[in-house]
Amino acid sequence: MNIKHILHELRLLFGFERNTTSHGEKWISAIGAMLGILSVYWITRWQFPHGFMENAGTLVMVTSMGASAVLLFAVPQGALSQPWAVIGGHLLSAFVGVSCQKLFPDQTWTPALAVGLAVGVMHYTRCIHPPGGATSLAAVIGGSEVHLLGYHYLIMPILVNVIAILLMAVLFNALFDWRRYPAHLHKRIRQSKQTQPAERQFELTQEDFAAAMQQLNSYVDITAENLTELLELAKQHAEKNITHPADIIPGNFYSNGKLGKLWSVRQVLDGSDDGVIPEKDRVIYKVLAGDGAYQTGICLRSEFRQWARFEVKPQGNGRWVKIEAE
Template sequence: MKLKHFFNELRLMIGYTVNSTSHAEKLISALGGFLGIACVFWLTSLVVNAGILDQPSSILVIASMGASAVLLFAVPHGALSQPWALVGGHLISGLIGISCFKLFGDTFVIAGLAVGLAIAAMYYLHCIHPPGGATALTVVMGGATINELGYHYLLIPVAINVAVILLFSVLFNAFFAWRRYPAHFAHKFKKSVSVKPSDRQFELTHEDFAAAMQELDSYVDITPEGLSDLLELAKQHAEKNITHPSEIIAGHMYSNGKLGSLWSIRQIVDASPTDSQPHRDKVIYKVLAGDGGYQTGICLRSEFHQWARFEVIKHNQQWIKVEADE
């Protein structure tokens, strides 16, 4: 049990999380990345080979486009994946990298300076895009061919690459209604389920989340609209079952329905006969996840019933609420 607890703590510490996306979604993301990068290579080579712009054909795609493809096709609704983040992140970081090289050379200190300045610029200009840091590094340490191009490097390949992958991601994700890109499209055309405010136990607002995010003081990779959609879906799930389970049954699993560090999943290992006297009607449980992980305990059935918000099952490595009529 201690070993299992150790590995659970290790999983949490290294940030290993369960990915609940379907196999179809994973394959769509992979296909988008494949076609996106192929399209970037193809269209950039057409521009270069046609002589429209006098650039060496050896430089067609910047390596950081691969990282951008991961964001645009695997996380199309992430804040780091949106058009301004993509365009501003690459072009501004590239501009900073080239300027640092021209002013100070290509030492490892200058490479670090370019990346650091790129991060600061992306923060203040609201266009954080992690591959932008790779773009800044590439133009400082990319070798003679890139260095000789100077600011022309921003046009080809950087600007052309960015324009092509941006356009392709809009077109590709448009074929899948739930993946529409930019994220605003997915939010704008999404069918909403209206719920009367009077039917809810509480109402969290967009302003509440904004205040919480400000207090957290750490960048969260989700757009405000995406956060609102997630909040609305969470509310609708919460409204499906607001009562405690009708009975506590041995072998079944229950959640306390709390958030954050207070959340916990318990399974009934053994229980007294249902006809036991109230003061002897006890249950033995073990904690499967969350607060008190892998510990065991014993309490009155009535106490456990008060603790349990609803019954759960595990599906695709996620804890799912059991509907009241199941």
């Protein structure tokens, strides 16, 4: 087992995914998050210029807004980032946290109870928003300043903070048509640009997709609309080239075109010169990505051609792009 294979396994074990986001998009997310937090601070101070409870200190915003900023400006199309998730996640979690503190004050297990119940409530009300856990926790461990607010904690600072950051998310992401927020606005723009799918022998339906999601039994941070749209675009792209490569050329890269764990990219390292006798015409290859990464093998050229769906080329950041047949 070589070092590259070990590193590959460690990457998969820790869930260290290759990031295909452009540098521009990363900077847009960072600037948006900065403006989001600024809007929370200034709008809250504008609404309450004298702060709350000046004798006990000023509570302007909760730290969980920082986590919300990551979702709203780095993953604006994610299911965890949508308005109901943000509003319900924070407000319901805040209610749970305040209630737990009132019912079981100063207990060592009260913070854990608050977060656990908040997660359950968010699940059942379909508003999973990870920062909501921090909002619930802050209601318990925030100290006397927060405890004295009682249920007013839901209004100030939580509701005011939420409104402020949502307003900035809508306005800032509207500057970029591929980031429109909420996600439904982005979908409406894409509808006018979509092409009609080609005729297929077996057509996946929304019902098939819903059944697969139920079988997965895990919360996925992407809206159902965006996920089905992504699947449709992938199927349309796959239909552009359904034949196997005509030639298997040493030095070139080939993909089997499969999904998930079965996907693989191989590079042909060398081949025999005997193209007359098929039984002796072999190629040596190395697996560069996906299933069996960093392994080498040898097989008949005809077998390799049958395995290969199409030719690809490296695009950087671990991406592989299909080379369209001429």
